[in-house]
Amino acid sequence: MLPPKPPARPDKVSLWRYVKLFRQDILSAQPAKLYRAWMAEFRTPFFRSFMVNDPKVLNRVLKEQPDDFPKSSRVSEGLRPLLGDSVFLTNGDVWKRQRRIIDPAFEGGRLRDTFPAMWEAAESAVSRLETGVTEIEEVTSFAAADVIFRTLFSIPIEDEIASEVFSEFRDYQRSQPIVNIAAFLPMPRWMPRFFRRRTRETAKTIRGLIRRLTQARAAEIAAGTAPDDLATKIMTTVDPETGEKFSPEEMIDQVAIFFLAGHETSASALAWTLYLLALYPEWQDRLAEEAEQLEACDFAVMSKLKLSRDVFREALRLYPPVPMMVREAGCPVEFRERHVAKGSQIVLSPWHLHRHERIWERPDEFDPERWKTESGRQCAREAYMPFSAGPRVCTGAGFAMVEGPLLLSMLLKAFRFELIEGREPVPVAHLTVRAKDGIWLKVGRR
Numbered sequence: 001m002l003p004p005k006p007p008a009r010p011d012k013v014s015l016w017r018y019v020k021l022f023r024q025d026i027l028s029a030q031p032a033k034l035y036r037a038w039m040a041e042f043r044t045p046f047f048r049s050f051m052v053n054d055p056k057v058l059n060r061v062l063k064e065q066p067d068d069f070p071k072s073s074r075v076s077e078g079l080r081p082l083l084g085d086s087v088f089l090t091n092g093d094v095w096k097r098q099r100r101i102i103d104p105a106f107e108g109g110r111l112r113d114t115f116p117a118m119w120e121a122a123e124s125a126v127s128r129l130e131t132g133v134t135e136i137e138e139v140t141s142f143a144a145a146d147v148i149f150r151t152l153f154s155i156p157i158e159d160e161i162a163s164e165v166f167s168e169f170r171d172y173q174r175s176q177p178i179v180n181i182a183a184f185l186p187m188p189r190w191m192p193r194f195f196r197r198r199t200r201e202t203a204k205t206i207r208g209l210i211r212r213l214t215q216a217r218a219a220e221i222a223a224g225t226a227p228d229d230l231a232t233k234i235m236t237t238v239d240p241e242t243g244e245k246f247s248p249e250e251m252i253d254q255v256a257i258f259f260l261a262g263h264e265t266s267a268s269a270l271a272w273t274l275y276l277l278a279l280y281p282e283w284q285d286r287l288a289e290e291a292e293q294l295e296a297c298d299f300a301v302m303s304k305l306k307l308s309r310d311v312f313r314e315a316l317r318l319y320p321p322v323p324m325m326v327r328e329a330g331c332p333v334e335f336r337e338r339h340v341a342k343g344s345q346i347v348l349s350p351w352h353l354h355r356h357e358r359i360w361e362r363p364d365e366f367d368p369e370r371w372k373t374e375s376g377r378q379c380a381r382e383a384y385m386p387f388s389a390g391p392r393v394c395t396g397a398g399f400a401m402v403e404g405p406l407l408l409s410m411l412l413k414a415f416r417f418e419l420i421e422g423r424e425p426v427p428v429a430h431l432t433v434r435a436k437d438g439i440w441l442k443v444g445r446r
């Protein structure tokens with residue numbers, strides 16, 4: 001049995017129907033031919049957009065000329081009330097300075113320091129999980145949020161402010177679906193600015209809560225009593241080029257994105273991985289056996305969780321949590337001998353790239369062994385980008401590749417996850433790839 005894939009739409013539909021489909025879900029609004037195309041063009045009355053699946057063109061956009069393809073302002077508009085000028089939305093020199101301050105906190109060596117907090121979050125997830133029929137996205141969202149609060153601020157999700165931020169974020173997501181569609185839909189540029197009032201209010205509440213956390217931390221840093229976690233690291237790092245640190249307001253923007261980018265994505269990936277393991281119980285058993293090696297909290301154990309890592313990578317291929325990314329052509333360019341005007345939207349789609357029929361062998365099959373083959377390795381280099389690529393690659397990629405396999409292994413050591421008949425999840429794109437009606441599994445003790 002193949003892992004669930006959303007139905008494609010017919011090749012030709014009217015613009016009106018396309019808009020309607022889009023409002024439901026970006027993934028099923030696309031025709032099947034995008035899984036074979038190197039490039040596709042969408043014309044709208046207001047702008048052009050191009051979806052690019054050609055590894056050479058992707059390389060150009062992300063690695064060779066990243067400054068010529070800034071993040072699209074059409075997409076960021078919807079997130080701005082919440083994220084302000086966070087590193088996820090900025091471009092140019094502002095973005096470069098922010099990365100210089102943030103990147104050191106996520107370097108390899110720091111991951112080792114962050115590991116005990118992740119381990120504690122994983123243990124808590126195991127002790128919270130109850131047996132029986134369970135909606136798994138909820139479980140993984142809670143666990144991933146816990147990881148972020150513990151690693152960033154040394155507080156568990158049960159902390160009062162942490163749990164409030166968590167529940168407000170859910171409201172925010174429900175109230176602003178426009179984010180996903182702004183780049184494709186033929187809307188004039190001013191449209192997405194009309195945020196619903198509720199969206200703006202929720203954003204303000206979340207930022208108020210985060211402000212309390214960053215202010216308290218600034219005071220602890222001043223008093224010399226701050227814990228050695230990611231927040232302290234980021235708030236005390238001086239940009240080597242300008243000699244500046246983040247201002248307290250800027251830090252709020254960054255915390256908001258760490259929370260959003262860091263927990264939504266990992267939650268989606270973990271939930272889909274658990275579903276895949278329920279679908280392929282022989283893999284689940286192999287991972288549970290491997291997980292027997294988890295004893296005491298020791299970073300070195302990560303090098304032993306090889307199967308867990310391969311399975312997690314394969315889940316990120318089939319269900320990339322960020323299904324599409326959008327850039328804007330900052331100058332006129334030619335892609336595959338086609339003219340791309342300045343201001344065109346360039347859609348990069350890990351979703352289509354990872355299942356591309358002309359690149360991958362058996363693209364829709366779950367096969368964690370593929371990473372060991374020569375063709376799998378080549379695809380991993382050229383056509384695999386769950387974390388994006390180039391200078392704008394996800395800052396949390398290394399972090400997520402520890403968190404994912406660790407949580408997975410801890411859960412599988414203690415529990416068994418089984419399918420429930422008639423409850424096959426249908427992937428849809430919200431802020432991240434989620435299941436239309438959740439991912440339901442039967443949880444039992446191992």
Ligand code: HEM
Pocket residue numbers: 087088089099257258261262263265266269320321322325326385386387388391392393394395396397399400
């Ligand atoms: C499985 C988990 C994750 C996936 C699949 C993922 C994926 C991505 C992708 C695709 C981007 C690029 C978006 C774009 O260019 O439009 C991105 C950016 C980012 N991610 Fe992640 N991410 C994950 C986990 C995390 C974690 C754990 C953190 C932080 C703790 C994080 C922080 C960020 C930040 C700050 C950016 C913005 C980077 C920039 O624009 O310079 N992510 N992520």
